[in-house]
Amino acid sequence: MWYAACQSGLYSSADGGMSWHDAYATLQMSQRLTIASVAVSPAYAHDQTLFAGALGGVLRSTDRSRTWSVAELPSPPPFVVSILASPNYPQDGLVFAATLEDGVFRSWDRGASWASWNFGLLDLNVFCLVASPDFASDDTLYAGVESGVFRSTNGGRAWRETAFPMELGPVLSLSISPDDSADHTLCAGTETNGVYRSTDGGESWTPAGLQEKGAGIDHLFHWQRSPTVVVMLAVTHAGVYASGDAGRSWRDLHAIDVGSDTEITAATLDVQGVDAALLVGMSDGGVKRLPLLVDPM
Amino acid sequence: MAPTSSRRLVFQPNSYLSLQSGAHQIIDAIAPTLGPLPRITAIDRILDERPPEQLDSGGMIAKRVIQIRNRDADVGAMFVRDFLWELEEQEGDGTATAAVLFRAVFDEGVRHVAAGLNARRLHAHLETGMRLILSDLTDMAQPLKGRDAITGMARTVCYDAALSDLLGEIFDIIGEFGRLEVRKGEGRGLHREYVEGLYWDKGVFSREMITGSPAVRVELENPAILISDLKIATPEQLLPVLACAVQNDMRRLFIVARDLSDGALAFLLANNRDRDKLQIVAVRAPGYGAEEQAWALTDLVALCGGRAFVQGAGDSLRTINPDHFGHARRAWAGFHSFGIIGGRGDPRALRRHISDMRSAYDNTTALVPRGKFQQRLGKLLGGSATLRIGAATGSELEARMELAERTANVIRGALREGILPGGGIALLHCRPALLQLAKSAAEVEERAAYTILAHALAAPARTIAANAGFDASDVLAEIRQSQNGAGFDVLRGETVDMVAAGIVDSAGVTKAAVYAAISSAALALTIDVLVHRPQQSGHAEPRSPGHRKQL
Numbered sequence: 001m002w003y004a005a006c007q008s009g010l011y012s013s014a015d016g017g018m019s020w021h022d023a024y025a026t027l028q029m030s031q032r033l034t035i036a037s038v039a040v041s042p043a044y045a046h047d048q049t050l051f052a053g054a055l056g057g058v059l060r061s062t063d064r065s066r067t068w069s070v071a072e073l074p075s076p077p078p079f080v081v082s083i084l085a086s087p088n089y090p091q092d093g094l095v096f097a098a099t100l101e102d103g104v105f106r107s108w109d110r111g112a113s114w115a116s117w118n119f120g121l122l123d124l125n126v127f128c129l130v131a132s133p134d135f136a137s138d139d140t141l142y143a144g145v146e147s148g149v150f151r152s153t154n155g156g157r158a159w160r161e162t163a164f165p166m167e168l169g170p171v172l173s174l175s176i177s178p179d180d181s182a183d184h185t186l187c188a189g190t191e192t193n194g195v196y197r198s199t200d201g202g203e204s205w206t207p208a209g210l211q212e213k214g215a216g217i218d219h220l221f222h223w224q225r226s227p228t229v230v231v232m233l234a235v236t237h238a239g240v241y242a243s244g245d246a247g248r249s250w251r252d253l254h255a256i257d258v259g260s261d262t263e264i265t266a267a268t269l270d271v272q273g274v275d276a277a278l279l280v281g282m283s284d285g286g287v288k289r290l291p292l293l294v295d296p297m
Numbered sequence: 298m299a300p301t302s303s304r305r306l307v308f309q310p311n312s313y314l315s316l317q318s319g320a321h322q323i324i325d326a327i328a329p330t331l332g333p334l335p336r337i338t339a340i341d342r343i344l345d346e347r348p349p350e351q352l353d354s355g356g357m358i359a360k361r362v363i364q365i366r367n368r369d370a371d372v373g374a375m376f377v378r379d380f381l382w383e384l385e386e387q388e389g390d391g392t393a394t395a396a397v398l399f400r401a402v403f404d405e406g407v408r409h410v411a412a413g414l415n416a417r418r419l420h421a422h423l424e425t426g427m428r429l430i431l432s433d434l435t436d437m438a439q440p441l442k443g444r445d446a447i448t449g450m451a452r453t454v455c456y457d458a459a460l461s462d463l464l465g466e467i468f469d470i471i472g473e474f475g476r477l478e479v480r481k482g483e484g485r486g487l488h489r490e491y492v493e494g495l496y497w498d499k500g501v502f503s504r505e506m507i508t509g510s511p512a513v514r515v516e517l518e519n520p521a522i523l524i525s526d527l528k529i530a531t532p533e534q535l536l537p538v539l540a541c542a543v544q545n546d547m548r549r550l551f552i553v554a555r556d557l558s559d560g561a562l563a564f565l566l567a568n569n570r571d572r573d574k575l576q577i578v579a580v581r582a583p584g585y586g587a588e589e590q591a592w593a594l595t596d597l598v599a600l601c602g603g604r605a606f607v608q609g610a611g612d613s614l615r616t617i618n619p620d621h622f623g624h625a626r627r628a629w630a631g632f633h634s635f636g637i638i639g640g641r642g643d644p645r646a647l648r649r650h651i652s653d654m655r656s657a658y659d660n661t662t663a664l665v666p667r668g669k670f671q672q673r674l675g676k677l678l679g680g681s682a683t684l685r686i687g688a689a690t691g692s693e694l695e696a697r698m699e700l701a702e703r704t705a706n707v708i709r710g711a712l713r714e715g716i717l718p719g720g721g722i723a724l725l726h727c728r729p730a731l732l733q734l735a736k737s738a739a740e741v742e743e744r745a746a747y748t749i750l751a752h753a754l755a756a757p758a759r760t761i762a763a764n765a766g767f768d769a770s771d772v773l774a775e776i777r778q779s780q781n782g783a784g785f786d787v788l789r790g791e792t793v794d795m796v797a798a799g800i801v802d803s804a805g806v807t808k809a810a811v812y813a814a815i816s817s818a819a820l821a822l823t824i825d826v827l828v829h830r831p832q833q834s835g836h837a838e839p840r841s842p843g844h845r846k847q848l
Contacts, residue, residue, distance in 0.1 A: 076518040076626055102626060102639055103679075116493060119470050119680045122651065123644035124626075147644045154444060158470040166645045 001064060003050060004281055005035040005266065010052050012065050017279070017287050023065040024052070035059075037097075039083040043090045051095060051111055053080025058097055060111040071107070071114055078102035084129040086155075088136035096141065096156050098126035104143060106156045119158040123147045130174040130186075142186060142202070144171030149188055151202050162202025168193045175220035177230060185246070187232065189217025195234055195247055208247025210234055219267040223276060223292065233278065233292070237263040240278055240290060253292070262286070307369055307827035313407050316821055319373025320403065322365060324396045327358050327381070331393035332720075332761035333456055333788055356385030356392040372827050380817040384809060387664070387845055389706040390454055391803075391810035394721075397760045398814035401753035406822045409745045416822045422746030423819035426731060430750065430815075431808050431848050433727045438715030438804035439796065441708075444469035449799025450711050453719050455704040460697070463489050464704055467682045473712035474655075475682065476675030479701045481694060482685025489684050494627070494638030495600070495676040497583030497593065501630045502557050505566055506578050514631035515578055521547035522623035522637075524597045525606035526582040526590045527614070528556040532564030537617050539568060543575060545619045551628045552579040553597065555590070555608065578628070580635040589669075596673055599650035600640030601625050651677055662844040671709075711803035718795035719802040721758030722784035724811070725776065728754050750815070761787060808848040 002013040003023060009032045012023040024033070037053035044050065052059040056077030061068045073080075078099035086094035089110075097105040103118035104126055118124060125146035132140040139155040148164035149171055164171065173189035186198045187208060194211035198204060210217065219235035225244075232243045233253075240253040266281035276292040307315055329335060365371045377399065381392045402423065410416045441450060448465025455461060467477060467489055476495075482488055501507060507515045523538055542550050557565070557579060569577045583597075584590035587609065594605040601623030606612040626639030640647070651674060658670040675681065686701060688694035717723035728751045735747035758776070759769035765787035772785045775792055784795040795801065 101641065118493065119475065119491075120472060120678050122648050122677075122679065124639055125644065145644070147648060153442070154469050158472065160472070161648065166648060169645075 002279065002287070003038045003040070003052075003065070004287055005038040005052060006281070006285065007034050008032050010035040010038060010059075010065070013287075017289060020287075024059060024068055026067050027059075027070070036079065036081050037083045039085055039095075041085050041089050042087055047090065049085075049089075049110070051083045051085065053083045053097055055079050058083065058095075058105075058107075058111055058114065069112070071111060073097075073099075073102075073105055073114055074116070078105070080105075081126070082128050084131060084141070086135055087131050087133060091136070092155075094155060096129050096131075098129050098143065100125060100127075104129070104156060104159075117157050120161075121145075121150055121159040122161065123150070125170070127170060127172050128174050130176050132176060133178055140201075142174050142176075144174045144188060146170045149174070149186075149202055162198070164188060164196070164198075164202060164205055168196065172216050172218050173220040175222050175232070177222050178224045179230065185222075187220050187222070187247070189220045189234060191216045195220065195232075197247055208232075209243060209250045210241060213241075218264070221267075221269045221278075223269060223271065225276070231292075233269070235264055235267040235278065235280065237265070239264075240267075240280075242292070253290070305829040307829070309825055310411065311369065312824060312827045313411070315367075315369030315827060316373035316376065316824060317404065317407060318367070319365060319370035319375070320377045320400065320821075321373075322370065323358075323374045323377050324400045327393050327396045328400075328760055329764055330358065331397060331757065332764045333453070334765040335456075356381060356389070368829055369827060372829075373821075376817070376821060380813050384813045388710065388803075388806045388809045389703040391806040391813075393760075394757045394807070395810040395814040397756045398724075398753055398811065399818045401756040402749055402815055402818035403821055405749040405752060406818060409749065410822060414742050414745055416825075418740065418742040419746055420819040420823050422740070422743045423750065423815060423822075425743075426734075426746050426750040427811065427815040427819075429730065429734075430724075430727045430754070430811055433730060434717060434723060434804060434808050434811065435848075437717055437723055437726065439717075441711045441716045441801075446716070446799065446801070447708060447712075450716060450801050450803065451704050451708055452799070453801060454707045454803075455700050457697075457700065459487055460701060460704065463487055463684060464701070464708060467684065468705075468708050468712065471675070471680070471682050472678065473709050474671055474674040475678055475680075476672070477705055478681065478683045479698050479705070480683060480685050481698070482687040484687040485689055486687050487684065488687075489682055492636075492681050492683065494636050494680065496634050496636030496681075497676075498634050499581035499583050500633040500635060502562055502579045502581065503566060504632065506569065507631065514629050516627060516629040517549040517551055517576060517578060518627055520549035520551040520578075520625060520628045522551045522553065522597070522601050522603065522625060522628065523606070523614075523617075523621075524553050524594055524601065524603055524623050525608075525612070525614075526553075526555045526594055527606055527608050527612070529554050529561045529614075530558045532561050534614055535561055535564055537614050539575070539577075541617050541619060542622075547619075547622065548573075548575055550575065550577045551625075551630075552577065553582050553594075554579060555582045578630050580630045583635075592669070592673060596650075596677055597637070598623065598642065599647045600637060600642050600677060602640070602642035602646075647677070662847055664845055667845065707803050707806060710805040711801075714803065714805035714808075716796070716801040717804050717807055718784055719800040720761055720784040720786070720795055721755070722776070722795050723802065723807060724754040725758055725773075725784075753815075758785070761785075805848075812848055 004011045010023040011020040013020045033054050035052045035054050039051050041047050041049035048064045049062045057070050057072045059068050059070050080097045080099055082098040084096045086092050093110040095107040095111045103121050103124040105114045106117045107114045123145040126143050128144040130142050132138050140153050143150045147166045148169045149162045150159040151162050152159050168190055170191045171188045175187045177183050177185035184199045188196045195208040196205045197208035215236040217234050221233040223231045225231045234241045241250045242253045243250045263283045264280045265283050268279050270277045270279050278290045280288050365374050384395055385392050444465050447468050448461050451461035451464040565577050582590050583593040598605050603623030604621050624641040625637045629636050654670055686697050688697050731747045731751040735744045738744035762769045762772040779792045783792045786793045
């Protein structure tokens with residue numbers, strides 16, 4: 001199943017994007033609700049759970065979007081721009097919602113109720129969240145905000161500044177290496193300053209490429225191409241870049257026609273065994289599947 | 298003793314004997330409180346007929362000993378009381394460790410001086426040895442991280458499992474500067490709650506601004522905030538504010554001012570009637586005194602943006618424009634307090650402001666300003682915690698609240714300066730270096746100083762073992778044979794890795810105890826003559842330390 005969050009609502013596709021359907025039709029809303037974010041449970045195949053973020057609330061479905069429940073967030077209505085289900089969601093039931101002006105909301109009961117947990121989060125303009133692959137043991141997650149990156153080591157109940165230089169923010173995207181316990185690599189994509197990398201939990205940062213592009217790094221992914229090769233993917237509004245050497249060099253994978261009016265507005269990694277692709281949403285409402293090349297990088 | 302009209306002098310060796318006698322009396326009352334299996338000291342009350350106070354805190358015991366009968370010994374007792382009191386005020390813990398360390402250093406020192414060593418030279422070398430110990434402890438310190446570690450730290454201070462658990466959770470969330478209020482609760486249990494945003498203890502100017510609300514407070518969403526400490530005497534002063542707000546579609550107005558005249562207040566209330574058009578809440582400027590109010594305004598501006606209108610600077614509201622207002626996601630006000638949630642000032646400016654305050658905190662040793670910085674930082678960090686304590690009786694409640702405050706202070710210090718293996722083990726680890734130095738020492742006083750310190754550093758571990766009913770020598774022998782970092786857990790009766798077992802001490806407290814004990818003992822060794830004034834009725838409280846030593 002694919003899910004696409006749009007200004008006009010939430011859509012689902014069961015045939016690889018060939019056709020799309022209104023995913024929250026059963027809510028029978030009189031007005032279309034802008035959905036800014038969507039996330040599925042890491043155990044989706046089993047629990048069929050997904051979440052969608054909107055202005056003022058979070059929608060939850062536990063039956064592949066057939067039916068929905070709505071959890072309202074406290075007024076004034078926060079705008080949920082990113083949702084993250086804990087990597088350990090089946091056990092801990094934790095879900096996090098990043099909002100534009102109200103910090104991070106946390107649910108401990110699988111999205112039924114929510115509360116803001118912003119202790120130490122000195123910047124409430126949150127654009128993205130990422131959790132440690134070892135979240136079950138280290139309770140660590142990171143928030144990309146207007147002025148940099150914050151870290152929580154207690155499952156999102158409190159936040160501390162990292163040493164990400166404030167002048168390099170906003171941070172639009174974050175990604176953690178799948179082998180974080182070994183290489184401790186966290187990458188941050190900024191609005192105008194390229195990609196930065198930290199290998200010490202955010203205590204220090206070094207440039208990791210694409211500084212010269214000047215374009216916002218809207219999405220970052222670490223793709224485990226093989227047991228020994230991790231490829232970083234950076235998505236801007238105009239293209240996709242890949243690095244196989246931890247950001248020392250980047251290749252232009254897919255450039256969008258600069259003459260067109262369309263831009264990439266959303267992206268997610270789709271890995272099916274050896275076949276990997278980026279699903280990207282376009283500003284004209286289209287969804288494209290961009291294969292990731294297999295040749296060495 | 299009959300009053301005397303002339304001074305009386307006590308010379309050596311009686312001056313040493315007197316100091317020791319008095320010091321021993323007070324330390325013998327405190328030493329049994331060291332460790333997780335302390336003994337209780339009962340202190341008779343002077344002012345009423347209630348049963349004796351039962352205390353297991355060295356600091357509290359020290360404070361209760363006002364005077365002992367023998368005036369010569371009283372000098373020794375008060376000398377010890379003085380430095381223990383100062384330690385208690387500064388750190389909230391460590392007094393029993395300091396007491397037994399002092400006794401060990403001073404008693405050994407007296408023996409050496411009696412054998413012919415020079416007291417002044419011995420004093421200088423003891424101070425040198427102390428600095429080496431402090432340096433070793435600093436190198437040994439590890440950061441305190443995570444809820445379990447903080448809970449373990451708390452348990453070594455208060456020995457109250459339920460309290461430790463809650464304090465561990467609280468400080469894992471609010472951090473070293475976070476705001477924690479300890480209050481009386483209902484029933485006998487412990488409860489905690491977390492409050493979002495920051496708040497001050499000043500409320501609305503008029504209850505009419507709250508009337509109609511279901512709760513005892515009013516809340517505004519996305520208000521424009523006028524930040525000032527102005528005394529607004531006339532409605533005309535407020536006209537530009539309301540005009541600017543209305544012209545710029547600011548429908549929720551939150552006014553912070555030092556004072557509003559009846560006329561100005563009436564003007565605001567009149568304009569508050571149609572709350573769909575314009576809703577106004579006015580609260581008193583936070584802080585007591587000009588300096589505190591100035592800081593509060595600075596913090597509000599850092600959080601919400603805009604600018605502060607300051608009475609003392611001659612600021613006027615005549616030239617107000619939309620950029621002068623601060624903003625927040627929510628502001629609330631009740632009869633006695635008001636708060637801000639989600640300030641919408643520049644986050645970079647706020648972070649720099651907080652960073653500057655942290656630097657100022659680190660760079661000042663004066664206790665009062667440090668306390669103020671801590672309060673301000675705690676407010677700005679975005680939330681606070683309240684710990685409500687219940688108990689069966691009033692005195693139990695008082696004791697438990699005091700214990701919670703004290704433990705909280707120790708936790709803060711440990712979060713800032715780190716932790717050491719507990720049970721006196723960290724001090725034992727400092728011994729080998731001192732013994733090595735003693736071997737190569739040139740002067741006899743130097744050799745003696747390092748040897749005295751090396752032996753004295755075992756005193757806390759010995760006392761803990763003895764208080765728990767173990768043979769201290771056997772325990773020390775077992776520790777010597779174990780791995781580095783291993784110590785003796787008196788509760789389980791076995792050697793363990795102390796840090797892994799959660800048996801830790803605050804590095805700041807341990808260092809302060811070492812400093813207090815050794816510097817005081819070294820000084821006491823240089824006392825040659827006691828001079829008694831004519832009879833006096835009692836001793837005054839020691840002055841507050843005023844400054845925190847940078848160790």
